[in-house]
Amino acid sequence: xxxxxxxxxxxxxxxxxxxxxxxxxxxxxxxxxxxxxxxxxxxxxxxxxxxxxxxxxxxxxxxxxxxxxxxxxxxxxxxxxxxxxxxxxxxxxxxxxxxxxxxxxxxxxxxxxxxxxxxxxxxxxxxxxxxxxxxxxxxxxxxxxxxxxxxxxxxxxxxxxxxxxxxxxxxxxxxxxxxxxxxxxxxxxxxxxxxxxxxxxxxxxxxxxxxxxxxxxxxxxxxxxxxxxxxxxxxxxxxxxxxxxxxxxxxxxxxxxxxxxxxxxxxxxxxxxxxxxxx
Amino acid sequence: xxxxxxxxxxxxxxxxxxxxxxxxxxxxxxxxxxxxxxxxxxxxxxxxxxxxxxxxxxxxxxxxxxxxxxxxxxxxxxxxxxxxxxxxxxxxxxxxxxxxxxxxxxxxxxxxxxxxxxxxxxxxxxxxxxxxxxxxxxxxxxxxxxxxxxxxxxxxxxxxxxxxxxxxxxxxxxxxxxxxxxxxxxxxxxxxxxxxxxxxxxxxxxxxxxxxxxxxxxxxxxxxxxxxxxxxxxxxxxxxxxxxxxxxxxxxxxxxxxxxxxxxxxxxxxxxxxxxxxxxxxxxxxxxxxxxxxxxxxxxxxxxxxxxxxxxxxxxxxxxxxxxxxxxxxxxxxxxxxxxxxxxxxxxxxxxxxxxxxxxxxxxxxxxxxxxxxxxxxxxxxxxxxxxxx
Numbered sequence: 001x002x003x004x005x006x007x008x009x010x011x012x013x014x015x016x017x018x019x020x021x022x023x024x025x026x027x028x029x030x031x032x033x034x035x036x037x038x039x040x041x042x043x044x045x046x047x048x049x050x051x052x053x054x055x056x057x058x059x060x061x062x063x064x065x066x067x068x069x070x071x072x073x074x075x076x077x078x079x080x081x082x083x084x085x086x087x088x089x090x091x092x093x094x095x096x097x098x099x100x101x102x103x104x105x106x107x108x109x110x111x112x113x114x115x116x117x118x119x120x121x122x123x124x125x126x127x128x129x130x131x132x133x134x135x136x137x138x139x140x141x142x143x144x145x146x147x148x149x150x151x152x153x154x155x156x157x158x159x160x161x162x163x164x165x166x167x168x169x170x171x172x173x174x175x176x177x178x179x180x181x182x183x184x185x186x187x188x189x190x191x192x193x194x195x196x197x198x199x200x201x202x203x204x205x206x207x208x209x210x211x212x213x214x215x216x217x218x219x220x221x222x223x224x225x226x227x228x229x230x231x232x233x234x235x236x237x238x239x240x241x242x243x244x245x246x247x248x249x250x251x252x253x254x255x256x257x258x259x260x261x262x263x264x265x266x267x268x269x270x271x272x273x274x275x276x277x278x279x
Numbered sequence: 280x281x282x283x284x285x286x287x288x289x290x291x292x293x294x295x296x297x298x299x300x301x302x303x304x305x306x307x308x309x310x311x312x313x314x315x316x317x318x319x320x321x322x323x324x325x326x327x328x329x330x331x332x333x334x335x336x337x338x339x340x341x342x343x344x345x346x347x348x349x350x351x352x353x354x355x356x357x358x359x360x361x362x363x364x365x366x367x368x369x370x371x372x373x374x375x376x377x378x379x380x381x382x383x384x385x386x387x388x389x390x391x392x393x394x395x396x397x398x399x400x401x402x403x404x405x406x407x408x409x410x411x412x413x414x415x416x417x418x419x420x421x422x423x424x425x426x427x428x429x430x431x432x433x434x435x436x437x438x439x440x441x442x443x444x445x446x447x448x449x450x451x452x453x454x455x456x457x458x459x460x461x462x463x464x465x466x467x468x469x470x471x472x473x474x475x476x477x478x479x480x481x482x483x484x485x486x487x488x489x490x491x492x493x494x495x496x497x498x499x500x501x502x503x504x505x506x507x508x509x510x511x512x513x514x515x516x517x518x519x520x521x522x523x524x525x526x527x528x529x530x531x532x533x534x535x536x537x538x539x540x541x542x543x544x545x546x547x548x549x550x551x552x553x554x555x556x557x558x559x560x561x562x563x564x565x566x567x568x569x570x571x572x573x574x575x576x577x578x579x580x581x582x583x584x585x586x587x588x589x590x591x592x593x594x595x596x597x598x599x600x601x602x603x604x605x606x607x608x609x610x611x612x613x614x615x616x617x618x619x620x621x622x623x624x625x626x627x628x629x630x631x632x633x634x635x636x637x638x639x640x641x642x643x644x645x646x647x648x649x650x651x652x653x654x655x656x657x658x659x660x661x662x663x664x665x666x667x668x669x
Contacts, residue, residue: 054397071395071396071397072395073365073369073394073395074365074369075340104339104340105313105339105340105369107339130314132316133314133315133316133319134314134319134323136314136319136322136323136337137337139339148319148323148326149312149314149322149323149326149335149337150326150337151323151326151327
């Protein structure tokens, strides 16, 4: 009998599979989408440097993806990636991390890297919770939700992180869910070819640490919820704030063409050198 | 007393909760909270506790968690939080600030290895990294020791002769996630034990004050001298706090250090936390076979109890220090303190053993081997790496 071999398995470190993610988790879908995107674009994994933070979604590339990977401190992946990008501007520097990491403890780095327009591909996997530590409230947890640190209900409103990154000046911002897997792959391909800070908020599911406390006990329940709750950006434009309550606006939110940070640095440097040499 | 079977984390959470609640008729209590393994159950427990006057604020980082405590403490509240490993590292700037502001925040450190690479198991490098903060440090060996030490920590830290933050450490997983039978003191007794929290330099509208502005070297010198003097008053304040504890709760927690069988001992081993419990078993077994061996459970690391240590080891010829931590380029951090303290006794061999780093399980066999090594020495050598992990 022939051994079944997935066509994309070559991108992964087979010897350490299966992943540590829980049953029904969205992290596998994100990994699948990302590997499809780099395969479609024929990007050599040798030219990818992935940088992750702390949390379940940081385990999407680390250690499973067969490329250089920097598993960094909590929240700081974007700042580490900036250091990598300035010295390796031609590489595809990719950050995959979660809402607690990128929007919570590392929110400041995310805002400033977007403002600086550093050429990074940033995928924020938003599962509404600190999943790895057992389901504590995060900056994207919905108002009123029950978590292990909001046992009687969440008193805070969530951060619309994609809008924040868009306002900070990123060149590309989109939001998709793990239900919209084809659209997500297409958006990832756009991001991987785009210059400047490019960002996708991937709304994902955590049935174990979040879903079971809010009535979404498995991955399928989440898929149905994402399908039902998603509204395209075009449709959303004609909806009031009240009508958009509880909806997930999906699609491309922003596309700009500002000069990328390392390119801008290079031009300033060249102009200084010309001036110094008297040209 | 309510006897219960509880995890270390819930025991710590309970102690913080009743201590916070004991300040309900004054300015209440505040906890800035951020999750990190293996500490998260402490803040989860606190979030489930309904305070009469006080709240737990789930913030976006450890740095902010301590900042919330500092703000609340300056507003007059009893304050506390908990963290581990890199959470403590990230919080560190504000832990130093809490000490320099002279605020008695109680900080629970569930000891965990600093990363990267990531490791969630016990290692004391995280809390000992904070040794140069203006922060008292205690290490609890059991669940009972933990709940008692936390209550003592509020009493000592908030004493007007001290007014400094206090760290109480426990072993990640070994203590935090295991259950033991523990006496959880009832609220009424804790109310009797803990006076209302008074922060003399709290923010007051009738006496506007700027706290933390620019100073010159002269003021800085005075500021540091005052902190040192406060640290030097801790042994007396601690003794009073333990006396009072005994009167209220009917048992006496261990003090800064506890010397066991050291009177006739040629050889003394020093350890803290759960490693001290394993050491105690080994020492008792070997003593029953006639060996003159003793041990010291080192509970208070800051201020370091130099006089008590010197008195306890006055007859020892060989001292072995078990360090579950490592200062690269030097050695174990407890060993540094012990060796400095033992300077007046140049004939005593003080040997360091780095053991159980990164969460390696220190079983009696390894402690036996350490004791055999120490017994065979005619002089101290470099810190010994006692590898225990498989």
